[in-house]
Amino acid sequence: MSEKTVPTGPEADPEAGPWRPAGRRRPGGAPGRGTAVPARVRLAFAAGTLVAVVAVILVVPLVAGDAATRTVDYDAVLLPPGAGHLLGTDDAGRDVLVRAVLGARVSLVVAVTCAVVATLLGTLVGAVSGAVGGLTDAIVMRVVDGFNAVPHLLLGILIVALYRGSLISVVVSIALTHWTTVARIVRAEVLSLRSRPYVDAAISGGASRRTVLVRHLLPAVAPQSALAAALLLPHAVWHETALSFLGLGLPPHLPSLGTMVADSRDDVLLGAWWTIAAPAGVLVAVTLAVAGLAGWWRDRLVPRRRSELAL
Amino acid sequence: MLSGTGLVAGYHRGQRVLDGVSLELEPGSITGVLGPSGCGKSTLIRVLALLHTPEEGVVRLDDHRVDRFRHAAPAALRRQVGVVFQHPRSAADPRHTLRRIVSAHLPAKSPPQETDRLAELVGLTPDLLSRRPHEVSDGQLQRACLARTLGTDPRYLLCDEMTAMLDASSAATLVHLIRAQVHERDRGVLMVSHDPALLAACCDRTLHWEELARPT
Numbered sequence: 350m351s352e353k354t355v356p357t358g359p360e361a362d363p364e365a366g367p368w369r370p371a372g373r374r375r376p377g378g379a380p381g382r383g384t385a386v387p388a389r390v391r392l393a394f395a396a397g398t399l400v401a402v403v404a405v406i407l408v409v410p411l412v413a414g415d416a417a418t419r420t421v422d423y424d425a426v427l428l429p430p431g432a433g434h435l436l437g438t439d440d441a442g443r444d445v446l447v448r449a450v451l452g453a454r455v456s457l458v459v460a461v462t463c464a465v466v467a468t469l470l471g472t473l474v475g476a477v478s479g480a481v482g483g484l485t486d487a488i489v490m491r492v493v494d495g496f497n498a499v500p501h502l503l504l505g506i507l508i509v510a511l512y513r514g515s516l517i518s519v520v521v522s523i524a525l526t527h528w529t530t531v532a533r534i535v536r537a538e539v540l541s542l543r544s545r546p547y548v549d550a551a552i553s554g555g556a557s558r559r560t561v562l563v564r565h566l567l568p569a570v571a572p573q574s575a576l577a578a579a580l581l582l583p584h585a586v587w588h589e590t591a592l593s594f595l596g597l598g599l600p601p602h603l604p605s606l607g608t609m610v611a612d613s614r615d616d617v618l619l620g621a622w623w624t625i626a627a628p629a630g631v632l633v634a635v636t637l638a639v640a641g642l643a644g645w646w647r648d649r650l651v652p653r654r655r656s657e658l659a660l
Numbered sequence: 661m662l663s664g665t666g667l668v669a670g671y672h673r674g675q676r677v678l679d680g681v682s683l684e685l686e687p688g689s690i691t692g693v694l695g696p697s698g699c700g701k702s703t704l705i706r707v708l709a710l711l712h713t714p715e716e717g718v719v720r721l722d723d724h725r726v727d728r729f730r731h732a733a734p735a736a737l738r739r740q741v742g743v744v745f746q747h748p749r750s751a752a753d754p755r756h757t758l759r760r761i762v763s764a765h766l767p768a769k770s771p772p773q774e775t776d777r778l779a780e781l782v783g784l785t786p787d788l789l790s791r792r793p794h795e796v797s798d799g800q801l802q803r804a805c806l807a808r809t810l811g812t813d814p815r816y817l818l819c820d821e822m823t824a825m826l827d828a829s830s831a832a833t834l835v836h837l838i839r840a841q842v843h844e845r846d847r848g849v850l851m852v853s854h855d856p857a858l859l860a861a862c863c864d865r866t867l868h869w870e871e872l873a874r875p876t
Contacts, residue, residue, distance in 0.1 A: 546751040549711050550805070553743050554733035554765035554812055564764075568755055 388645065395641030398634050402453065409450040427621045437623040440616050449627035452604040453635060459519055459605070460585035466524035466584075468578035471531025476570060478532070479539030480562050490536070493529045501526040502591060509597045514599045517599050523588045531577045538570045579643035583636035590632060661686055662708060662741065662816045662848060669707050677703045678714070682684035685816055687848040688837070692859035694852075695869030701852040702746070704872075705818045709743045713825030722815070739765070742763070742814035746802035746821040752793045758804045759789035765811035772856045778807040782837060806834065810841070816848045817841065823858060835862045 422442030429438045436446040478489040496504075508522035509515075542548065543566065551561050586606070592598035593607025601608060608627045613624035661687040669678040677700045685691055685708075695701050706712035708719060713729040720726065721737060728734075745751035746834065754759050762784070763775040780791055784802040793801050809817065825833035827855060839862060841847050853859055859866045 546745045546747065547753045549706070549709075550743065550745065550751055550808065551764065552730055553709050553711060553738055553741065554808070555739040556764075557735070558731050565753055569753075 361577065371381050388648070391641055392645045395638045395645070398638035399642065402631065402635055402638065406450055406454045406457070409447060410454070413447045414443070426589050427616060427619065427624070429621075430623050436627045437621070439612065440621075445624055445627045448604045448609060449606070449631050452609050452628055453631045454607045455599065455603060456586050456589055456606040456607070456632075457635065458515065459523075459589045459599075460582050462520050462525040462584040463527070463582040463589070464578045466520065467527040467581060468531050470576050471528035471533075471577070472567070472570065472574040474528065475532035475535030476539050476562060476566055477538040480543060480558060480566055481545075482540075486536075489532075493532055496526070496529045501588070504590065506593060506595070506597055507594055516603070518597060519589055519592060522592070523585050527581055527585070527588075531574060531581070534573055534577055538573055539566050542566055542569050560583050574644065576647055579639065579646060582643070583639045586632065586636055586639075661720070661722060662850075663720045664708055664714075665718045665720070667704070667707055667714045667719070669703055669712060669714040669717075670674050671703075676715075678707065678717075679873060681717075682866070683708070683850075683872050685848045685850050687727050687815060688842060688846045689735070689864040690842055690849040690851060690862060691756070691839065692851045692863030692866035693872065694854065694856055694859055695705060696854055700873070701869070702820050705820045705850070705852060706817075709741045709818055710738050712771060726779055739812040740814055741816045741818065742809035742874075744806050744809055744817070744819045744822040746824050748798055748825065749793065751805050752801055752817070754793050756792070757789065758784065758791055758793075758796065758801075761793075761804050762789065762807045763811065764808050768779060778811055779804075781810065782807040783833060797830075798825045799827065799833075802826060802830070802834065806837070813845070814847065816850070819849065819851045822851075823854050824853070824855075831858070838862070 409540065410440055420443060422438070425438050425442040426440055427436070428434055428438040428442075434444050434446065436444075437446055439448065474489060474493075478486045504526045505522040508525065509518045512518035512521075523547070543561075548561055549567060587603065590607035590610065591599060593605050594611045596611065598607050599605045601612075609628035610625060610632075613621070613628070616624040663683065665682045666682045668676055670676045681700070682861060683691075683693070683704065688852070694742060703712065706719075707714050707729075708728060710719070710733045712730045718725060721740060724737070726737065756764075758779075759775055762778050763770065763772075764839060766774055766778075775789070776786065779786070784800065784803050784807065786798055788796055788804075796804075802825070806822070812821055814863045817838070826834070835858070838849055838851075842849055851863060852858060856866075
């Protein structure tokens with residue numbers, strides 16, 4: 350039987366240009382994305398989108414007022430987009446644009462709070478675990494494994510089911526299910542840092558574990574933690590949306606992107622597509638913009654990755 | 661006297677970097693250890709500086725037998741043995757200014773003049789103290805690291821190829837400074853290097869690695 354060989358390297362496709370390892374980008378291309386869109390264009394698009402969304406979130410409530418989200422007008426039910434209501438009205442006659450903007454505000458506040466709480470908790474646990482090491486580290490990491498073994502959404506549902514209808518329960522459920530990722534990143538970084546000679550020098554000079562942690566380790570992992578928080582932000586938005594969509598998140602009177610999508614299910618079947626278009630559009634725009642900015646930051650923070658990709 | 665007797669140490673189970681190494685360091689003298697790269701000189705320094713726990717052997721510091729190492733060792737004991745590392749770039753926190761690096765081992769309530777005194781001692785000008793490690797040369801950074809180590813006023817100073825990254829002029833200045841410290845402060849100094857000329861020029865006695873490493 351003749352042996353079949355798979356061509357690799359330059360001979361595989363002579364017209365494909367110089368050979369490079371799989372997954373590496375061509376020189377001049379966008380780093381790590383496998384796309385032809387330059388990094389600066391993606392950055393400008395992401396930053397512009399986020400600035401626009403934040404500006405709208407700040408301006409619209411001032412113009413419309415919070416009462417606009419609660420004003421029910423049964424003479425104006427399911428009006429399509431038009432002059433009076435730019436993005437139409439929902440099944441209670443409420444302005445969809447105003448509710449979508451205020452919903453985005455609530456979702457973003459919840460997501461930012463969740464990301465900050467999860468990052469602080471994960472950084473603290475990961476740093477202490479990595480710095481102390483030994484049995485403490487082993488026990489903490491098994492606890493982390495235990496948290497990771499349970500599906501995040503399931504654990505989140507369990508927590509909000511116990512204290513449902515509360516903003517705090519949503520924040521706690523998302524933060525408690527996402528700190529483990531940050532803890533793992535920070536622990537790995539601390540394990541690498543604690544063998545550096547400047548840490549040895551500090552120990553030799555009589556520094557306590559706490560001093561080494563506060564003076565050297567935490568400042569060193571702070572950029573990684575901040576990046577983890579930024580990467581967690583879009584995920585937290587989706588998590589809050591999922592919980593609210595399932596009816597376990599925020600109370601119905603508090604507009605969030607999730608509650609709006611959940612409310613619009615029946616309206617869509619009646620042909621009122623605009624009731625879901627506005628919250629879904631804001632959701633996609635916000636998450637893509639934040640994820641784009643976080644990706645750019647990650648590429649800036651880890652230059653080694655860029656140089657490897659530029660081979 | 662700082663001594664290590666029958667030291668066995670490594671970084672992975674079953675791998676012995678030090679295998680029955682013994683060394684005594686007297687106050688007021690400079691002892692040189694000459695050995696090729698990778699023979700275990702830096703590990704010996706880490707063990708004697710109480711930064712690495714030996715698998716076997718005894719470390720004694722002025723007749724006090726040391727049983728615990730790194731953070732477990734009493735801070736007062738750790739502060740009696742200072743270390744100057746080979747690579748100043750990795751021995752200094754890149755986020756700190758030279759002033760913060762120099763004052764790192766001083767007591768929390770030390771006046772700024774104490775930092776200035778240490779900086780002057782090693783020949784660092786005041787304008788350098790506001791810079792960060794990436795803004796100064798290797799020689800200047802190594803001086804800052806030496807000043808930091810002297811901040812604890814250690815009885816013993818362990819120098820791990822401290823001049824390997826420096827030019828001849830900077831190396832000569834640091835060696836001169838170390839000699840002055842030995843005579844003025846009665847410190848015991850261990851200099852390890854693979855450069856016989858350097859050790860011959862500055863050490864009171866020079867030992868070859870083979871003389872220290874006698875397998876148990």
